[in-house]
Amino acid sequence: xxxxxxxxxxxxxxxxxxxxxxxxxxxxxxxxxxxxxxxxxxxxxxxxxxxxxxxxxxxxxxxxxxxxxxxxxxxxxxxxxxxxxxxxxxxxxxxxxxxxxxxxxxxxxxxxxxxxxxxxxxxxxxxxxxxxxxxxxxxxxxxxxxxxxxxxxxxxxxxxxxxxxxxxxxxxxxxxxxxxxxxxxxxxxxxxxxxxxxxxxxxxxxxxxxxxxxxxxxxxxxxxxxxxxxxxxxxxxxxxxxxxxxxxxxxx
Ligand code: IPD
Ligand code: CA
Ligand code: CA
Numbered sequence: 444x445x446x447x448x449x450x451x452x453x454x455x456x457x458x459x460x461x462x463x464x465x466x467x468x469x470x471x472x473x474x475x476x477x478x479x480x481x482x483x484x485x486x487x488x489x490x491x492x493x494x495x496x497x498x499x500x501x502x503x504x505x506x507x508x509x510x511x512x513x514x515x516x517x518x519x520x521x522x523x524x525x526x527x528x529x530x531x532x533x534x535x536x537x538x539x540x541x542x543x544x545x546x547x548x549x550x551x552x553x554x555x556x557x558x559x560x561x562x563x564x565x566x567x568x569x570x571x572x573x574x575x576x577x578x579x580x581x582x583x584x585x586x587x588x589x590x591x592x593x594x595x596x597x598x599x600x601x602x603x604x605x606x607x608x609x610x611x612x613x614x615x616x617x618x619x620x621x622x623x624x625x626x627x628x629x630x631x632x633x634x635x636x637x638x639x640x641x642x643x644x645x646x647x648x649x650x651x652x653x654x655x656x657x658x659x660x661x662x663x664x665x666x667x668x669x670x671x672x673x674x675x676x677x678x679x680x681x682x683x684x685x686x687x688x689x690x691x692x693x694x695x
Contacts, residue, residue: 444547444558446487450480450533451551454518458552459527470591472525477501480517480533488513500643512538514646519548520619522590534621536646541669546647548621557625557651565628565655574656575630578681580607580689583633585678586615586623588640596639603636603690610689620675624648627677628655634678634686638662642669649677658683662690 454476462474481501488497496507499515513535518524520531529552537545548557557572559565565572577583585607589600608614615632617623621644623635628651646669649659660666662674664687678686 444556446484447533447535447547447549448551448556449487450483450517450535451549453480453483454524454531454533455551458524458529462525464525468592470522472521473501474518474521474525476524477518477521481515484515484517484533484535488515498643500641510540514538514543514643516621516643516647519621519644523618528618530617530622531619532622534643534647536643536650538646538669543646543650543669546650548625548647548651550622557628557648559628559651559654561650561654563654565651567625567629572629572655574628574652574679575633576679576681577633580610580682580685581612583682584612584615585686586617586626586632586635588616588618588620588623588635588637590639600638603638607686607689620644621648624652624659624675624677627657627679628652630655634676634682636662636674636676636678636686636690638674640673640675642671642673645669645673645675649675652677656680660687664691 457476465473494508496512497505516534519534524531532548532550535547536543544561546559625648626632627635653659657677658680659677661668668675
């Protein structure tokens, strides 16, 4: 937990300053702060668990023991961060034999630390959190995420976005998949979906959401949402089947 919090503090310190921005794609940015946060987390994990594998957004797969792996997103919400928008987090998960065992998502701006250990519930700054009980689309506030560089996938994402905006209290697109997921866990949002994510975006947030009572699947309803490319549908159990139907109904 401390590792995510310390990495978050590094990010908070740098927010609003001038950044060295590199382009991984035309609209896919990375800053020197992504790297600083990642270097810190890698250093801590490597010194405590030198034998563990690590999958981290900026450095890729770092080989280690099969079956024990850390998933790191050192800065989820880089686009927000690069524009000085205070909505981003650090996401850290520990995965054993493809099962997420531990997840921490830390928002340094609000000093909100969301955490979960498999089978032990979900917490926000140590207080138990629970998913909402909104049972209809019109009583629900949703979030989705997609980027500007997803080609055909974006067309589908835009269709879904328009469709569900018309049926609900609204669909937010806030720019941090990990925070979207933990906001569902905390009952702030009633549901979240995305068609295109990476395992480091979702591993921690999905465990926290599931431990708070959220039903978490891929976009087609399969529980195997960590497989690349990840799609995710996370919603309270009353809303999940309704969203699944809306997102996959034919004829749109
Ligand atoms: C991105 C954010 C965004 C989502 C993108 C992710 P990054 O992560 O989570 O909400 O739409 O697909 O890549 O690049 O800021 O770590
Ligand atoms: Ca991310
Ligand atoms: Ca990132």
